[in-house]
Amino acid sequence: MTWATKYIEQLRQGQTVSFRPTGNSMQGRIASRQLVTVAPISTPPRVGDVVLCKVEGKQWLHLVSAVGADGRFQISNNKGHVNGWTTRANIFGIVTHVDGVAEKRR
Template identity: 55%
Template sequence: MGALDAVAARVAEGRSVEFRPSGTSMIPLIRSRQLVTVAPVDPTKVQVGDIVLARVAGTTYLHLVSAVDTSRGRVQISNNRGRVNGWTDHTRLYGICVAVDGTPRPRTAGKTRTP
Protein backbone atom coordinates (compact mmCIF):
# COMPACT_ATOMS: atom_id res chain seq x y z
CA MET A 1 0.00 0.00 0.00
CA GLY A 2 1.44 3.36 -1.06
CA ALA A 3 1.32 6.74 0.67
CA LEU A 4 -1.62 7.92 -1.43
CA ASP A 5 -3.58 4.79 -0.52
CA ALA A 6 -3.36 5.76 3.17
CA VAL A 7 -4.50 9.30 2.35
CA ALA A 8 -7.37 7.93 0.23
CA ALA A 9 -8.51 5.73 3.12
CA ARG A 10 -8.73 8.74 5.45
CA VAL A 11 -10.59 10.82 2.85
CA ALA A 12 -12.97 7.90 2.20
CA GLU A 13 -13.79 7.99 5.93
CA GLY A 14 -15.01 11.56 5.42
CA ARG A 15 -11.97 13.51 6.60
CA SER A 16 -10.19 16.38 4.86
CA VAL A 17 -6.47 15.68 4.66
CA GLU A 18 -3.40 17.85 4.12
CA PHE A 19 -0.29 16.22 2.68
CA ARG A 20 2.72 16.87 0.44
CA PRO A 21 2.68 14.66 -2.66
CA SER A 22 5.91 14.14 -4.55
CA GLY A 23 6.46 13.99 -8.29
CA THR A 24 6.40 16.23 -11.33
CA SER A 25 3.41 14.99 -13.30
CA MET A 26 1.12 17.81 -12.13
CA ILE A 27 3.48 20.79 -12.64
CA PRO A 28 2.63 23.69 -12.71
CA LEU A 29 -0.71 23.04 -10.94
CA ILE A 30 1.00 21.16 -8.10
CA ARG A 31 4.75 21.09 -7.62
CA SER A 32 6.50 18.30 -5.78
CA ARG A 33 6.12 18.58 -1.99
CA GLN A 34 3.61 21.47 -2.08
CA LEU A 35 1.01 21.25 0.66
CA VAL A 36 -2.35 20.17 -0.76
CA THR A 37 -5.71 19.88 0.95
CA VAL A 38 -8.05 17.16 -0.25
CA ALA A 39 -11.67 16.93 0.92
CA PRO A 40 -14.23 14.17 0.35
CA VAL A 41 -15.93 14.69 -3.02
CA ASP A 42 -19.42 14.26 -4.42
CA PRO A 43 -18.46 12.32 -7.58
CA THR A 44 -21.56 13.46 -9.46
CA LYS A 45 -20.32 17.06 -9.34
CA VAL A 46 -16.79 16.48 -10.66
CA GLN A 47 -15.90 18.32 -13.87
CA VAL A 48 -13.08 18.27 -16.41
CA GLY A 49 -10.14 20.20 -14.93
CA ASP A 50 -10.79 19.23 -11.31
CA ILE A 51 -7.89 17.63 -9.43
CA VAL A 52 -9.09 14.50 -7.68
CA LEU A 53 -7.74 11.71 -5.53
CA ALA A 54 -8.79 8.56 -7.38
CA ARG A 55 -7.90 4.93 -7.86
CA VAL A 56 -7.34 3.81 -11.46
CA ALA A 57 -6.29 0.28 -12.42
CA GLY A 58 -4.95 -0.47 -8.94
CA THR A 59 -3.01 2.78 -8.41
CA THR A 60 -4.10 5.87 -6.48
CA TYR A 61 -3.41 9.23 -8.13
CA LEU A 62 -3.85 12.91 -7.36
CA HIS A 63 -4.51 13.86 -10.98
CA LEU A 64 -6.80 15.77 -13.31
CA VAL A 65 -10.22 14.78 -14.51
CA SER A 66 -9.79 14.82 -18.30
CA ALA A 67 -13.24 13.53 -19.31
CA VAL A 68 -16.58 12.77 -17.68
CA ASP A 69 -19.03 10.05 -18.72
CA THR A 70 -22.14 10.78 -16.63
CA SER A 71 -24.25 8.07 -18.27
CA ARG A 72 -21.83 5.38 -17.01
CA GLY A 73 -20.88 7.11 -13.73
CA ARG A 74 -17.19 7.35 -14.48
CA VAL A 75 -14.38 9.82 -15.13
CA GLN A 76 -11.10 9.71 -17.03
CA ILE A 77 -7.98 10.55 -15.02
CA SER A 78 -4.81 12.09 -16.53
CA ASN A 79 -1.71 13.86 -15.37
CA ASN A 80 -0.93 17.45 -16.40
CA ARG A 81 1.52 16.32 -19.09
CA GLY A 82 -0.92 14.56 -21.38
CA ARG A 83 -0.68 11.00 -20.06
CA VAL A 84 -4.06 9.34 -19.57
CA ASN A 85 -4.16 6.98 -16.59
CA GLY A 86 -7.57 5.56 -17.51
CA TRP A 87 -11.25 5.53 -16.59
CA THR A 88 -12.54 4.93 -13.08
CA ASP A 89 -16.02 4.79 -11.65
CA HIS A 90 -17.49 7.09 -9.05
CA THR A 91 -16.88 4.62 -6.22
CA ARG A 92 -13.13 5.12 -6.69
CA LEU A 93 -13.21 8.92 -6.51
CA TYR A 94 -12.19 9.71 -2.95
CA GLY A 95 -11.54 13.43 -2.81
CA ILE A 96 -11.06 16.72 -4.58
CA CYS A 97 -8.09 19.04 -4.15
CA VAL A 98 -9.54 22.20 -2.62
CA ALA A 99 -6.27 24.08 -1.92
CA VAL A 100 -2.58 24.12 -2.87
CA ASP A 101 -0.23 25.82 -0.37
CA GLY A 102 -3.28 27.39 1.26
CA THR A 103 -4.57 28.93 -1.98
CA PRO A 104 -8.09 27.72 -2.78
CA ARG A 105 -8.52 25.85 -6.07
CA PRO A 106 -11.12 27.34 -8.41
CA ARG A 107 -14.51 25.70 -8.97
CA THR A 108 -14.47 23.43 -5.91
CA ALA A 109 -17.37 25.05 -4.02
CA GLY A 110 -20.31 22.69 -3.70
CA LYS A 111 -18.33 19.63 -4.81
CA THR A 112 -17.33 18.36 -1.38
CA ARG A 113 -19.45 16.08 0.74
CA THR A 114 -19.85 15.67 4.46
CA PRO A 115 -20.38 12.27 6.05
Protein backbone atom coordinates in the same frame (compact mmCIF):
# COMPACT_ATOMS: atom_id res chain seq x y z
CA MET B 1 -0.21 -0.26 1.22
CA THR B 2 0.80 2.44 -1.22
CA TRP B 3 1.48 6.14 -0.82
CA ALA B 4 -2.16 7.31 -0.57
CA THR B 5 -3.80 4.44 1.31
CA LYS B 6 -3.92 6.22 4.67
CA TYR B 7 -5.32 9.40 3.09
CA ILE B 8 -7.98 7.45 1.21
CA GLU B 9 -9.07 5.77 4.44
CA GLN B 10 -9.32 9.13 6.20
CA LEU B 11 -11.33 10.58 3.30
CA ARG B 12 -13.70 7.60 3.46
CA GLN B 13 -14.24 8.46 7.12
CA GLY B 14 -15.23 12.00 6.16
CA GLN B 15 -11.97 13.67 7.14
CA THR B 16 -10.10 16.32 5.16
CA VAL B 17 -6.40 15.53 4.69
CA SER B 18 -3.27 17.52 3.82
CA PHE B 19 -0.02 16.16 2.45
CA ARG B 20 2.90 16.98 0.15
CA PRO B 21 2.86 14.75 -2.93
CA THR B 22 6.06 14.23 -4.88
CA GLY B 23 6.54 14.10 -8.62
CA ASN B 24 6.28 16.38 -11.63
CA SER B 25 3.23 15.00 -13.43
CA MET B 26 1.02 17.85 -12.16
CA GLN B 27 3.63 20.58 -12.66
CA GLY B 28 1.96 23.84 -13.62
CA ARG B 29 -0.92 23.07 -11.31
CA ILE B 30 0.78 21.39 -8.32
CA ALA B 31 4.55 21.41 -7.86
CA SER B 32 6.36 18.52 -6.22
CA ARG B 33 6.14 18.81 -2.41
CA GLN B 34 3.55 21.62 -2.40
CA LEU B 35 1.05 21.22 0.41
CA VAL B 36 -2.31 20.07 -0.91
CA THR B 37 -5.57 19.80 0.99
CA VAL B 38 -8.01 17.15 -0.16
CA ALA B 39 -11.61 16.94 1.05
CA PRO B 40 -14.13 14.15 0.67
CA ILE B 41 -16.02 14.69 -2.56
CA SER B 42 -19.79 14.94 -2.24
CA THR B 43 -20.75 15.95 -5.77
CA PRO B 44 -19.74 14.35 -9.06
CA PRO B 45 -16.30 15.49 -10.19
CA ARG B 46 -16.04 17.80 -13.18
CA VAL B 47 -13.50 18.13 -15.94
CA GLY B 48 -10.58 20.12 -14.53
CA ASP B 49 -10.98 18.96 -10.92
CA VAL B 50 -7.88 17.47 -9.29
CA VAL B 51 -8.90 14.33 -7.44
CA LEU B 52 -7.34 11.60 -5.34
CA CYS B 53 -8.41 8.44 -7.08
CA LYS B 54 -7.58 4.91 -8.11
CA VAL B 55 -7.23 3.83 -11.75
CA GLU B 56 -6.53 0.19 -12.53
CA GLY B 57 -5.20 -0.37 -9.02
CA LYS B 58 -2.86 2.65 -8.95
CA GLN B 59 -3.44 5.72 -6.80
CA TRP B 60 -3.22 9.15 -8.41
CA LEU B 61 -3.62 12.80 -7.52
CA HIS B 62 -4.53 13.81 -11.06
CA LEU B 63 -7.06 15.64 -13.22
CA VAL B 64 -10.48 14.60 -14.35
CA SER B 65 -9.93 15.12 -18.07
CA ALA B 66 -13.24 13.80 -19.43
CA VAL B 67 -16.57 12.42 -18.28
CA GLY B 68 -17.95 9.54 -20.31
CA ALA B 69 -21.55 8.98 -21.31
CA ASP B 70 -21.41 5.85 -19.14
CA GLY B 71 -20.64 7.95 -16.03
CA ARG B 72 -16.98 7.00 -15.80
CA PHE B 73 -14.20 9.55 -15.43
CA GLN B 74 -11.01 9.85 -17.46
CA ILE B 75 -7.98 10.61 -15.29
CA SER B 76 -4.88 12.36 -16.68
CA ASN B 77 -1.83 14.20 -15.46
CA ASN B 78 -1.25 17.89 -16.21
CA LYS B 79 1.00 17.06 -19.17
CA GLY B 80 -1.61 15.30 -21.28
CA HIS B 81 -0.88 11.68 -20.34
CA VAL B 82 -4.07 9.68 -19.80
CA ASN B 83 -3.95 7.20 -16.91
CA GLY B 84 -7.29 5.60 -17.80
CA TRP B 85 -10.93 5.56 -16.83
CA THR B 86 -12.41 5.02 -13.37
CA THR B 87 -15.76 5.00 -11.62
CA ARG B 88 -17.13 7.44 -9.07
CA ALA B 89 -16.53 4.79 -6.38
CA ASN B 90 -12.78 5.08 -7.04
CA ILE B 91 -12.65 8.87 -6.61
CA PHE B 92 -12.05 9.56 -2.94
CA GLY B 93 -11.43 13.28 -2.63
CA ILE B 94 -11.00 16.59 -4.39
CA VAL B 95 -8.17 19.09 -3.99
CA THR B 96 -9.52 22.19 -2.30
CA HIS B 97 -6.25 24.07 -1.61
CA VAL B 98 -2.68 24.12 -2.90
CA ASP B 99 -0.24 25.80 -0.52
CA GLY B 100 -3.18 27.41 1.26
CA VAL B 101 -4.69 28.92 -1.91
CA ALA B 102 -8.20 27.74 -2.72
CA GLU B 103 -8.63 25.71 -5.90
CA LYS B 104 -11.37 27.05 -8.15
CA ARG B 105 -13.69 24.43 -9.59
CA ARG B 106 -13.63 24.72 -13.35
